[in-house]
Structures are given as C-alpha cells and as structure tokens.
Amino acid sequence: MWAWPSFGRTAISSGHGYQSLIDRFRRARSDDTLAVLEGFHPLKHALRFGATILETVTQDLDKLDSLVPSLAPDLVDILAKGGTEVPTTVFRQLSPAPPATGVISLALRPAYGPQPFGSPEPLLLLENPRSHGNIGAAVRVAAAAGAAGVVTTGDHDPWHPPALVGSAGLHFALPVVWLRGLNVDELPASLDDRELLAVDPEGEPLDSGSVPDGAILAFGTERDGLSPELLAAARGRIAIPMEPGISSLNLATAVAVVLYARRLG
Numbered sequence: 001m002w003a004w005p006s007f008g009r010t011a012i013s014s015g016h017g018y019q020s021l022i023d024r025f026r027r028a029r030s031d032d033t034l035a036v037l038e039g040f041h042p043l044k045h046a047l048r049f050g051a052t053i054l055e056t057v058t059q060d061l062d063k064l065d066s067l068v069p070s071l072a073p074d075l076v077d078i079l080a081k082g083g084t085e086v087p088t089t090v091f092r093q094l095s096p097a098p099p100a101t102g103v104i105s106l107a108l109r110p111a112y113g114p115q116p117f118g119s120p121e122p123l124l125l126l127e128n129p130r131s132h133g134n135i136g137a138a139v140r141v142a143a144a145a146g147a148a149g150v151v152t153t154g155d156h157d158p159w160h161p162p163a164l165v166g167s168a169g170l171h172f173a174l175p176v177v178w179l180r181g182l183n184v185d186e187l188p189a190s191l192d193d194r195e196l197l198a199v200d201p202e203g204e205p206l207d208s209g210s211v212p213d214g215a216i217l218a219f220g221t222e223r224d225g226l227s228p229e230l231l232a233a234a235r236g237r238i239a240i241p242m243e244p245g246i247s248s249l250n251l252a253t254a255v256a257v258v259l260y261a262r263r264l265g
Contacts, residue, residue, distance in 0.1 A: 018090050021057065025094040028106050029161060035107045035171070036161040039099035040064070042169030044072045046107050047079070049172035056083045056105040059091040064103055095161070107172075109159055116175040119148035122211055122259065123194060125218040127182075127226055128154030129251060136166020137252030138219075139176055143167070145259035149175035153182040196234045198226050199258060203237025206258060208265020210238050217258055222248045 028034045035051075037043045047053065058064045061083055068079045083103070092098050117123050124142050129135050135158045142150050152158045158176050196216045204210070211217065218234060220226035231237070240249065240257050249257070 018086070021084075021086065022090065022093045024055075025057070025104065025106065032157070032159070033109055035109050035159055035164060036095070037105040037107055037169055038095050038097070038161050038165050040067050040071060040101035040103050042164050042167075043079075043103060043105045044075060045167075045169030046105070046172045047075055048072075049170075051110075051169075051172045052108040054106045054108065056103060057091065057094060058083045058085055058103045059088045060102050061085045063101075067101065099165075110172065110175070112175055112177060116177065117148045119146075120213045121146050121148045122213075122215045122217050122262065123148040124150045124255060125196075125216050126150065126152045126158075126251065127218060127220050127230055129156055130221055130223075131251075132156055132158075132160045132162035133166045134251040136163040136168075136171075137250075138255045139163070139167040139174075140170050141252050141256045141259065143170040143173040145256070145263055147174060147259060149177065151177045151179055151182075153179050155180065195236070196230075198231050198234035198237045199240065199254060200226060200231060200234075200237045201239050203239035205241050206238050206261050208261055211258065211262040217255075219251060219254055222251065 025036065028036050034054075035046070037046055037053075043053070043056065064079070064083055068076050072079060091102065091104070094104050098104070124138065124147055126135065126138060129138070129152055135152060135156060139150050139158070150158065157163070158178050159171060164171055194214045194216045195212060196218060197211065198218045200220075217238075218226055218230055220230075226234075238258065240254060242249070248254075
C-alpha cells in the first residue's frame with residue numbers, strides 16, 4: 001500500500017522553514033531508521049514496493065509532474081499529488097550531490113522480522129563491500145533476478161544514500177540486511193538452513209546447475225576476494241569463467257553473471 005505524507009502540494013515561502021528542513025535532511029543521512037532517496041527513480045521504486053514516504057522536496061513541482069507520465073505512469077495518482085517546493089539554493093543544501101531530477105525524499109527503512117528471507121531463491125552475502133555504489137548496483141541486479149535478499153557485512157551501510165541511488169530504490173523490493181560483524185560460525189538462524197557457496201576463482205566452473213534452491217552466494221571484494229574464514233565455512237565454491245589475464249569482475253557484474261546463469265539455465 002503506498003503511503004504519502006499529509007501535507008500534499010506546498011511551497012515554502014521565502015525566509016521561512018529553510019534551516020529546519022536542511023537540518024532534517026542532513027540528519028537523516030546518519031539515521032538508521034530512515035532512507036534518503038535522492039532522485040526520481042529511487043522514489044518511484046520505493047513507492048511501487050510499499051515504502052512509507054515521510055517527506056518529498058523538489059525544486060520544481062511542474063518538472064516533477066512532467067516526469068511521472070513517461071517514467072512512472074502507474075504512479076500518476078500518487079506522485080502528482082505530493083511534494084514541497086523550495087528554491088534551488090535551498091534544494092542544493094539537502095544533499096552533497098543534488099540529483100538532476102530535482103527531487104529528494106525521506107522514507108522509513110523497512111523493519112524486518114527475525115527470518116526475513118522467506119523466498120527459496122538464492123540469497124546474496126556481500127562480504128565487506130568497499131563501495132556504496134557497488135552495493136546499490138548489486139541490490140539492483142538481485143531485485144531484477146528475483147533473489148531472496150541481500151546481506152552485507154563490514155562498515156558500509158547498505159542503506160546509505162549513494163547505495164540507494166545505485167539500486168534506483170530497489171532496496172524496497174527485497175530484504176537488504178546489514179550484519180556489520182558477521183561471525184561465520186554463528187550465522188543468523190534465518191540463514192542456517194541454506195547452503196553456503198563461495199564465488200571464488202578456485203571453484204568449479206559456473207554452469208546453469210551450479211546454484212541450488214536456497215543457496216547463500218558469498219561474494220568478496222574485487223581486490224582480496226572472500227576471507228579465509230568464509231571460504232572455510234562454504235560447502236562449495238563456484239568460479240566465473242574468464243579469459244586469461246582477467247583477474248576480477250565488478251561486484252555487481254559478478255552477481256549478475258551468477259544469478260542469471262541460474263535463471264536462464
């Protein structure tokens with residue numbers, strides 16, 4: 001069910017409310033209960049997949065309205081009725097990189113239960129990914145390929161605004177969970193009954209039957225790969241065939257190759 005804030009279409013008048021608005025959006029970037037949606041596409045997908053939108057700000061309400069029929073015709077009745085217009089000088093202070101589409105929103109992050117991964121499709125485990133952009137791109141692929149969810153470890157919050165830009169808001173299409181200090185000897189109960197497979201150059205060559213139902217597919221970093229602890233915990237290893245001299249693939253590309261080898265096989 002789509003949820004939209006109650007304020008409807010408004011325009012903040014000159015000299016009123018700017019600083020509180022700016023502070024609110026800046027604080028939201030470090031609030032682990034909120035998601036900052038920078039751009040039209042993250043907002044579009046968040047709404048399609050049931051997000052609760054708390055606030056939307058635009059520098060041009062007419063431009064926002066003009067994007068809806070071509071980019072999200074299914075949301076005309078929703079997106080055409082909400083938004084707060086502010087001057088461009090104010091809008092530029094809401095984000096370090098204001099989006100070209102001229103719209104930024106705040107949404108609630110989903111609250112997951114103890115076992116959020118109900119689908120029998122493969123689950124992605126991204127060990128210590130180094131880039132929010134890579135995380136977002138991997139989430140986007142996972143959503144498109146129908147994965148059960150995405151789990152990340154390490155210091156990078158997968159719900160950070162650049163990751164949401166990278167996924168175009170498709171974090172809301174599947175569970176995306178951050179386990180900063182994952183201990184492979186104590187996998188969460190919701191993961192225990194899945195087969196852990198490592199995507200690793202020393203594994204068996206990938207084919208259409210390499211990924212069983214319910215598998216956890218573990219991906220490491222481009223430079224270092226997976227940790228020795230996670231490799232030791234895996235029940236099997238899968239290698240993506242590559243030409244000689246090619247040492248690695250971008251994280252999201254590797255995720256796409258493995259998931260679509262299964263999906264199209």
